[in-house]
Amino acid sequence: MTRDEALFQFLLRMGDNTLILGHRVSEWCGHSPVLEEDIALANTALDMIGQTQLWLGLAGEVEGKARSADDLAFLRDAWDFRNVLLCELPTGDFGQTLMRQFLYDAWSYGMTDWLKGSADPRVAAIAEKAHKEVTYHLERSGDTVVGLGDGTGESHTRMQKSLDYLWPYVVEMFEKDKVDEVLADAGIAPAPDDLRAGYDDITARVLAEATLTLPEGSYVHKGGRNGRMHTEHLGHLLTSMQWLQRAYPGAAW
Amino acid sequence: MYAQMIKSEASNEDPALLEAFQARIDAGEKIEPRDWMPEGYRKTLIRQIGQHAHSEVVGQLPEGNWITRAPTLERKAILLAKVQDEAGHGLYLYSAAETLGVSRDELIELLHEGRMKYSSIFNYPTLNWADIGAVGWLVDGAAIVNQVALQRTSYGPYSRAMVRICKEESFHARQGYDAIRAMAFGTPEQKRQAQDALNRLWFPALMMFGPSDAESVHSEQSMAWKIKVKSNDELRQQFVDQTIPQIEYLGLDLPDPGIRWNEESGHYDFSEPDWPEFFNVIKGNGPCNVDRMKDRVSAWEDGAWVREGLMAHAQKKAARKVAAE
Numbered sequence: 001m002t003r004d005e006a007l008f009q010f011l012l013r014m015g016d017n018t019l020i021l022g023h024r025v026s027e028w029c030g031h032s033p034v035l036e037e038d039i040a041l042a043n044t045a046l047d048m049i050g051q052t053q054l055w056l057g058l059a060g061e062v063e064g065k066a067r068s069a070d071d072l073a074f075l076r077d078a079w080d081f082r083n084v085l086l087c088e089l090p091t092g093d094f095g096q097t098l099m100r101q102f103l104y105d106a107w108s109y110g111m112t113d114w115l116k117g118s119a120d121p122r123v124a125a126i127a128e129k130a131h132k133e134v135t136y137h138l139e140r141s142g143d144t145v146v147g148l149g150d151g152t153g154e155s156h157t158r159m160q161k162s163l164d165y166l167w168p169y170v171v172e173m174f175e176k177d178k179v180d181e182v183l184a185d186a187g188i189a190p191a192p193d194d195l196r197a198g199y200d201d202i203t204a205r206v207l208a209e210a211t212l213t214l215p216e217g218s219y220v221h222k223g224g225r226n227g228r229m230h231t232e233h234l235g236h237l238l239t240s241m242q243w244l245q246r247a248y249p250g251a252a253w
Numbered sequence: 254m255y256a257q258m259i260k261s262e263a264s265n266e267d268p269a270l271l272e273a274f275q276a277r278i279d280a281g282e283k284i285e286p287r288d289w290m291p292e293g294y295r296k297t298l299i300r301q302i303g304q305h306a307h308s309e310v311v312g313q314l315p316e317g318n319w320i321t322r323a324p325t326l327e328r329k330a331i332l333l334a335k336v337q338d339e340a341g342h343g344l345y346l347y348s349a350a351e352t353l354g355v356s357r358d359e360l361i362e363l364l365h366e367g368r369m370k371y372s373s374i375f376n377y378p379t380l381n382w383a384d385i386g387a388v389g390w391l392v393d394g395a396a397i398v399n400q401v402a403l404q405r406t407s408y409g410p411y412s413r414a415m416v417r418i419c420k421e422e423s424f425h426a427r428q429g430y431d432a433i434r435a436m437a438f439g440t441p442e443q444k445r446q447a448q449d450a451l452n453r454l455w456f457p458a459l460m461m462f463g464p465s466d467a468e469s470v471h472s473e474q475s476m477a478w479k480i481k482v483k484s485n486d487e488l489r490q491q492f493v494d495q496t497i498p499q500i501e502y503l504g505l506d507l508p509d510p511g512i513r514w515n516e517e518s519g520h521y522d523f524s525e526p527d528w529p530e531f532f533n534v535i536k537g538n539g540p541c542n543v544d545r546m547k548d549r550v551s552a553w554e555d556g557a558w559v560r561e562g563l564m565a566h567a568q569k570k571a572a573r574k575v576a577a578e
Contacts, residue, residue, distance in 0.1 A: 019326075026329075029317030029336055031548065033556020035310065035343055035357075042337035045320075049330045056326075070325045094559050147566040148559065155562025244324040244382055251440050253324040253382075253432075 006182035007120070008063045009082060010189055012072070013179075013225050014111075015055030016083035019073055020234070021104060022048030023241055024091050033094055040140060044101070047133040054126045074245035078234045085224040086169040088234045092162065095148055095155070099162035102141035106202040107173045108134045110195040119187035142206045149210025156211065163207070164215045172222035174199070266291050278479050283409035286352040294478055298408055299353050300369070301480060303360045306346035308372040309339045311545055315379040316388060324382060331428055332385060338421045345417065349410040365550050373531060376539030377457045383436045383443070383450035389429015391451075391458040391496070397422045398492045399462065407479035430499065437503040448505050455508035456526040462489040464528060493521050 026045040032038045056069035086104060091097045112134050115127030148155040174192045183189035207214065223229035244253070271291060277284065284290055316336050323329035347357040363369040374392050379385060397419060404415045433450065436443040463485040466472065475481040493512075500507060511524035533539065 023321060026320045026333060029320050029333075030310075030313030031317075031552040033552070033559035035340055035347075037556075037559075038310075038313065038340045039337055039344070042333050042340065046330055046333040046337065049326055049333065053326045053330070070327075073326055074324070094556060144563075148562045150569065151562025151564075151566040152558070154558050155565070158558065240321050243322055248440065248442055251324075251443055253328055253435055253439075 001178055001182055003182055003186055003188075004062055004064075006179045007188060008059055009179045010183055011055050011059035011062060011123075012080075012082040013084075015052050015059055015069070015072070016081050017087050017104070017108075018048040018055060019052040020081070020083045020237065021087040021101075022046075022052060023237060024087065024089075025097070025101070027091050028094075028097065037094070041097075044137055044140075047137065051126070051130045051133070054129070058122055058126065070245075074242045078230050078238060079227055081224070081230065081234060081238075082227055083224050084169070084172045085221055085231055086166065086172065088224065088231055088237060089166070089169065090233055092165075093158060095158040096162040096165065098141055098144045098148070099159060100166055101137065102145045102206065103166055103170055103203070104173075105134060105138040105141050106199055106206075107170075107195065109138045109202070110198045111190070114190040114195065118189065123188060138202070142202075145206055145212075146210045149207070149212045159210065160212050163212050167215050168217070168219055169221050171220040172225060175222060175225060177226060275477070278407050278477075282407075283412060284407050285409045293474070294480070295353050297475060297478070297480055298411065299350055299355050299360075302346055302350040302353070302411055303355070303363070304370055304372075306343050306350060306360065307364045307369060308375060309343035309346060311371045311375045311549060312339050314545055314548055315375055315377070315541070316385060318379050319382060319385050322382070323385075328432065331432075335389065335425050335428065338425065342414075342418050342421070345414045349408075349414045352410045361553065365546070365553065367537070367546070370535065372461060373534040373539065374457050374461050376534050376541045376545060377454065378541055380453070381446040381449060383433055383446040384454065386429050386431075386433030386436060386447070387450035387454045389425045389427075390433055390499070391429075391454050392461070393422050393426040393429060394496065395458045395461045395492050397426055398488050398495075402481075402483045402488065405479070405482050434503060437505055444505075447503065451500065451505055452508045459489055459493070459523075459526045460531045460534075462486075462492070464531070465525070468528075490520055493523050497521050 022045045025041050025048065028038070028041045030038060032041055052073065053069050056072045060067040060069060060072055086100060089100065092100075109131070112127045112131035115123055116131055118124040118127065145159065149159045150156070174196045176192050180189065180192055184191040224231075224234075244251075270289060274284075274289065274291060274294075284294075313336050316332060316339070320329065320332050320336065323332050347360065350360060351357060360369065364371070374395075379388065400415050400419050400422060404412055404419060406412045406415065433447050436447040438444075466484045466486045472481060472484060476484070497507070497512060509524045511522060513522050515522045534542070537543070
């Protein structure tokens, strides 16, 4: 695997995470529990779509086959997507949406922080911008997880259920394969497991304050970031997301 | 225009106070929250601003309908930013209404009970991607015509909210026009979608200005109080005059065979919208009324546990802070 081949895969992983999660968050538009949350969710989704344009734009450039960010977003099928499974799970209730956001943000925070010092200046520049946004996302999702975890009996129960459901998907973000080895050796991206200690610090602090407990059991769900096996949910998401591009090929929008 | 069919309330107050109030209005002064105002003025404004706020919130739904299907990342980002702006307008407007002594929750309850309205336009569906362009271009375009006038409305907080909202709406209208332009100049299928959107949304956009002045018996008091500053027909004509050259530039067919330039009046003639349809939509019988309200009510009800949870946490936190002191 050449360095550019590895970098292309890595950039797809970054861009597909933000694309698919941004899409999920945008599904809330007009349906959230309070107007401030409609604004906050749209804002979060908007930041993530903006990051997608940068990550997938660079992916196309590195691949060198003249594919644009839009080509990559709208014209690949499910098996070519490289997002972690956590991002493609359905939104669930508001608690599940915010718990998922928090579990993702805490990872994204450490990742973009590391990437600001990447040996590839193009990666570092995107991370510089993204990290500012992610810092705010983490603060907000963390505060909401605390507020709902340590809220009423009902909100606590719902948040604990969300954590139990989502936690087995967390490990995938720290999985390591050949792509990661090549990029870590080149100083372009971190070895994913190096981010784990920082992640555990953040989640332990927030979940304790939220009076929530990590579920027992060590089973993990994975297969998204290497494309081996996505969930059934991704195909449905792509069906709506890609519909216009598929139905009217070659049109400019 | 987001506030339609607002009936002015009569006032039975002290004639001397009313006269002094009218003198301030006539002198072009702004009325501020702590100033004396006739009850009718207050109630009319609460209804108008509340209806306007509800329209911004319900208006998220027809546009949100296409966020997950936007055809490019850029169009998706633009639409997200726009819908976020609309929700923000809802927030300023609810805040403006709160200065008149009514809470946001009370207004939302009235909406959900069917005792307050929102603009009729949002009871029409968005059926193809060109509708998103048309909503920005025609619906926001119509809203701007009304709201530019409302920047001069007599109530200070409403007038100031309009100044900010107009800036964002103008941006939305240009983005909408750009989106429909890409389709009108695109493939034959795209052009067909653009034409379909224009044909379906033209008359509903004209209805946004409310019924004709001859039938709008409630306007007079609102005009005297400068809650309204231009008549429905004046605003509608202004919108038609500015929009027809834009349709021609797009190369689309005019959506109404009655449109023609009138040399004598210096304006375009056009056909009246189907007013019985308008009154039906206002009554709740539009294509999407039931679905829109069902969506809003279930968002509110499903979210009750979130609001209660966050409130309970805030109270616990405050109590812990007091205990620590």
